[in-house]
Amino acid sequence: MENNVILETKGLSKYFYDPVKFQVLKEIEMRINYGEFVSIVGKSGCGKSTLLYLLSTMDTAYEGQIYIHNELVTGKTDRALALIRNEKIGFVFQFHYLLAEYNVLKNVMLPGMKLGKYSDQELENRAMKHLKTLDMEDQALKMPIQLSGGQKQRVAIARALINDPLIIMGDEPTGNLDKKNSDLVFDIFNRLTQEEKQTLLVVTHDTDFANRTTRIITMEDGKIIS
Amino acid sequence: MNFKLILNIAFHLLQARLKQTIVAAVGVTFSIAMFIALVSFMNGLNDLLDGLMLNRTPHVLLYNEIKPSENQPIFLSKEFKNNTNFIRSIKPKDIGKSIYNSKTIISVLKKDIRVIDVAPKVTSPVFFNSGTIEISGVINGIDVLSEEKLFKISDYIVDGNVTDLLQNNSIIIGKGLSDKMLLSKGDIIKITTSKGNLASLKIVGISEIGIAEIDNVMSYTSLATAQKIVGESTNYITDIQINLYDMASAPAVAKEFRNTFNLDTIDYQTANSQFETGSTVRSIISYAVGVVLLIVAGFGIYNILNMMIYEKMDSIAILKATGFSGNDVQWIFISLSIIIGLAGGLFGLLFGYIFSSIIDIIPFETASLPTVKTYPINYNPLYYGIGITFALFTTTIAGLFPALKASKIDPVEIIRGK
Numbered sequence: 133m134e135n136n137v138i139l140e141t142k143g144l145s146k147y148f149y150d151p152v153k154f155q156v157l158k159e160i161e162m163r164i165n166y167g168e169f170v171s172i173v174g175k176s177g178c179g180k181s182t183l184l185y186l187l188s189t190m191d192t193a194y195e196g197q198i199y200i201h202n203e204l205v206t207g208k209t210d211r212a213l214a215l216i217r218n219e220k221i222g223f224v225f226q227f228h229y230l231l232a233e234y235n236v237l238k239n240v241m242l243p244g245m246k247l248g249k250y251s252d253q254e255l256e257n258r259a260m261k262h263l264k265t266l267d268m269e270d271q272a273l274k275m276p277i278q279l280s281g282g283q284k285q286r287v288a289i290a291r292a293l294i295n296d297p298l299i300i301m302g303d304e305p306t307g308n309l310d311k312k313n314s315d316l317v318f319d320i321f322n323r324l325t326q327e328e329k330q331t332l333l334v335v336t337h338d339t340d341f342a343n344r345t346t347r348i349i350t351m352e353d354g355k356i357i358s
Numbered sequence: 359m360n361f362k363l364i365l366n367i368a369f370h371l372l373q374a375r376l377k378q379t380i381v382a383a384v385g386v387t388f389s390i391a392m393f394i395a396l397v398s399f400m401n402g403l404n405d406l407l408d409g410l411m412l413n414r415t416p417h418v419l420l421y422n423e424i425k426p427s428e429n430q431p432i433f434l435s436k437e438f439k440n441n442t443n444f445i446r447s448i449k450p451k452d453i454g455k456s457i458y459n460s461k462t463i464i465s466v467l468k469k470d471i472r473v474i475d476v477a478p479k480v481t482s483p484v485f486f487n488s489g490t491i492e493i494s495g496v497i498n499g500i501d502v503l504s505e506e507k508l509f510k511i512s513d514y515i516v517d518g519n520v521t522d523l524l525q526n527n528s529i530i531i532g533k534g535l536s537d538k539m540l541l542s543k544g545d546i547i548k549i550t551t552s553k554g555n556l557a558s559l560k561i562v563g564i565s566e567i568g569i570a571e572i573d574n575v576m577s578y579t580s581l582a583t584a585q586k587i588v589g590e591s592t593n594y595i596t597d598i599q600i601n602l603y604d605m606a607s608a609p610a611v612a613k614e615f616r617n618t619f620n621l622d623t624i625d626y627q628t629a630n631s632q633f634e635t636g637s638t639v640r641s642i643i644s645y646a647v648g649v650v651l652l653i654v655a656g657f658g659i660y661n662i663l664n665m666m667i668y669e670k671m672d673s674i675a676i677l678k679a680t681g682f683s684g685n686d687v688q689w690i691f692i693s694l695s696i697i698i699g700l701a702g703g704l705f706g707l708l709f710g711y712i713f714s715s716i717i718d719i720i721p722f723e724t725a726s727l728p729t730v731k732t733y734p735i736n737y738n739p740l741y742y743g744i745g746i747t748f749a750l751f752t753t754t755i756a757g758l759f760p761a762l763k764a765s766k767i768d769p770v771e772i773i774r775g776k
Contacts, residue, residue, distance in 0.1 A: 214684075229675070231370075231673050246682060
């Protein structure tokens with residue numbers, strides 16, 4: 133069963149030092165298995181976003197260990213971590229965070245171009261395929277500024293998918309969307325787990341959204357309580 | 359690292375801020391153009407001024423100096439060998455101005471591979487007679503062809519032709535002399551040497567160097583005519599002038615020839631040290647001004663890149679989140695500044711060339727420089743090389759600090775901060 137674990141933490145603690153020393157995360161032990169659709173919920177300030185940033189390898193100031201696909205990532209260089217993010221993790225943020233300088237298609241292709249595994253032609257085909265499943269193929273050549281919030285979030289999901297990541301992480305991916313678009317994003321996520329066995333880890337305070345995922349991790353005061 | 363992708367991102371960032379980018383590049387263009395124009399003009403002037411004096415000076419001159427004998431008889435005495443000898447009232451020994459065995463020396467020098475050419479010369483003080491007035495001056499007997507090859511004396515002939523000196527009994531006199539004695543081309547001039555010999559020579563040209571002291575006393579004639587006037591044989595040579603392919607080696611070569619031929623020698627650098635100093639100082643000034651201009655342009659680039667980083671925080675964060683390392687981001691910003699530097703620099707070279715060409719056609723007529731009609735410009739490709747190197751260097755340095763800052767941006771802070 134070891135091989136089924138995508139993400140694992142051991143004794144993960146995190147402190148904030150400003151204005152006073154404060155322990156945000158306390159000895160977090162968690163595991164996420166292949167194909168799970170996990171949501172992390174909790175009150176504002178309980179440390180759920182902080183946990184996600186640690187797991188995403190972007191924040192490296194912590195104690196304890198993080199394993200991605202049974203590989204210890206704690207203590208790796210900036211360059212190695214960037215490669216892990218590029219290859220194994222897809223991101224969807226609350227605010228879409230598309231590059232305003234590129235059109236939709238290029239935005240989706242960019243992480244793939246960085247990875248350099250596929251030729252540009254191939255990447256374009258893959259990007260178009262993803263946009264098509266998200267019902268966005270007719271927007272491919274528009275600039276991000278011409279899209280609505282829900283459309284931008286779908287582009288961000290397509291971008292997260294381009295390198296076939298082990299896990300997609302979402303930080304309040306529906307936090308900025310109305311009910312209709314939230315449902316749309318949830319349906320996309322759900323379809324990905326059901327059909328593609330895509331592993332998903334989503335931080336949210338939307339209980340409706342969380343209740344529909346396969347596993348809910350509830351946090352309080354820097355600890356996992358269930 | 360995928361440089362194609364990094365360049366692609368850099369280009370897209372530039373396009374988003376096209377106006378500021380152009381302003382930054384124009385700053386570089388202006389600095390480089392001014393640098394090129396200034397250095398070319400300054401060095402053109404340097405060459406002109408140096409040419410006035412330096413072109414007329416051989417790289418190495420072989421001659422006999424009037425000086426006291428270094429080996430006084432007392433030094434030969436065994437009895438006083440270990441003593442310190444004081445000798446009073448030494449007089450210089452006249453070994454004659456003629457270079458002994460000059461024909462052999464010239465033929466040896468002509469075979470030397472370091473030597474461009476050898477120009478023998480006979481110099482003698484003379485009096486130019488005009489009615490009852492005697493004007494003192496100098497007559498130079500020159501080997502017309504090699505003198506022309508080494509010193510381009512035809513540049514200074516304002517009337518007549520230097521090759522006319524090949525005719526017997528012809529002379530070219532300085533502008534100052536001709537004005538004083540009211541003589542012009544075609545007239546006959548009477549000359550008395552210090553030994554009392556008289557000669558009548560036909561004026562075939564007037565020379566003007568632009569330095570009154572020289573124009574008032576100088577005259578040229580052929581080697582054979584000069585030898586005839588001073589009443590000496592065809593072996594009589596007072597100076598041997600040598601130009602070398604490598605001018606910088608002149609002091610060493612001068613020393614070598616002094617030992618080989620047992621003659622006095624003086625090299626170009628020693629003879630013109632004060633001119634060299636002037637040229638060096640002028641070059642330093644023009645380079646300093648160019649560098650200052652570039653530093654100012656560098657600050658402009660620094661500002662614009664810094665602003666761009668603040669504007670593009672979100673983009674940097676997203677690039678980092680999707681797998682670009684700090685190093686990649688740093689290279690994106692360094693390539694931004696290199697693109698600005700290269701584009702600005704290349705246009706700078708072009709405009710620098712155009713400015714130089716404009717200066718080159720501005721009329722500049724001065725009585726002292728008869729051959730110069732427009733401002734002088736030195737189109738040395740070296741300045742263009744220095745210009746583009748400076749441009750790239752300063753812009754890269756200016757881009758380096760913002761780039762380092764961008765590479766250190768923590769994406770979590772930005773994503774969380776929203």
